[in-house]
Each structure stands twice: as structure tokens, then as C-alpha cells.
Amino acid sequence: MQEFQLLAVHDEDDDGALGWQERALCAQTDPEAFFPEKGGSTREAKKVCVGCEVQAECLEYALANDERFGIWGGLSERERRKLKKRAV
Template sequence: MHELMVVLSDAGGGEGELSWQERSLCAQTDPEAFFPEKGGSTREAKKVCVGCEVRAECLEYALANDERFGIWGGLSERERRKLKKRAV
């Protein structure tokens, strides 16, 4: 099971308010696009992320939890690693 699916299945929304994971566009999309094979295209996943209302929360989660695989907040693992290096 992909990490994103695990996160989404563990997501507990507050009373009457959906968690950011439940509001994410990727939750309504094929998860395979967000975990491409090595060297595979990230284009489709990133297109979904551009229009997502919780993109910032997703990226924040990935950075805080050192997610090493998949597209999170519209960035690949390599892009997130570069972002973290610049922040240090």
C-alpha cells in the first residue's frame, strides 16, 4: 500500500470539518500517478496538485514527516530535498 493511501486511511476529520487529507484532490485520483516508477513522469500528479486547495498543508506534512517517496504538495522527493536544504 502506498504511503499516501495509508495517510488518507488514517485521517480522522474533526467534528463537521474534513481533514486536509480528505479535502485533497489526490484522494479522488488514481494514487499511482503520485508514486511513479523511478524515472517515470510526475506531470499528471503535479497537474492535480496545482488546483488543490490543501497543497500547502500537504507539502508541510511531507516536509515535517520526511516523506521520501511520491509527489506531495506538488513537489517530488528531489524538489522537497532541495527546498529543505535552502531552508537550513
């Protein structure tokens, strides 16, 4: 759950670089959906991400910080790994 808590925190010292997290829809929904058990469904989290205005910023953050758990920017960890491999 620590990863989700990061989404809801605004970093005042970062001059708003992480300010997108305040506008993230996931910060207003059930965190369990974004960190499903292994083999669990990611469908509900991805539905939230589709309508989120900061989806691109979220994905960029996850890729830059090598987030290994949860749904970030509408992608699972496996999907983010594939995306990174294609970019290389």
C-alpha cells in the first residue's frame, strides 16, 4: 500500500513536479484496485486510468522510477516492462 500513499501526497519542495498526483483519479478511489493480488484483475484500475487527466504523467513517473508494483498510467508492471523493452 505504500505505493498508493505516494500518489496522494503533494511534494511542496518539488515546485509542483509531482503536483499531478493531486489530480490523479486513483487518489480518490479504492487503492486495492491499483495493487491487486498476483493474478487478480486489473480491469477496475485501468477503467479509472482511462478517464484520468494525468495518465501520461503517471506512466512517465512509473517508467522513470522503475515502479514494479501496481497499475500506473493505465499499465500493469508487465505491460510497462514490455513498453520499456520496445523503447530500447
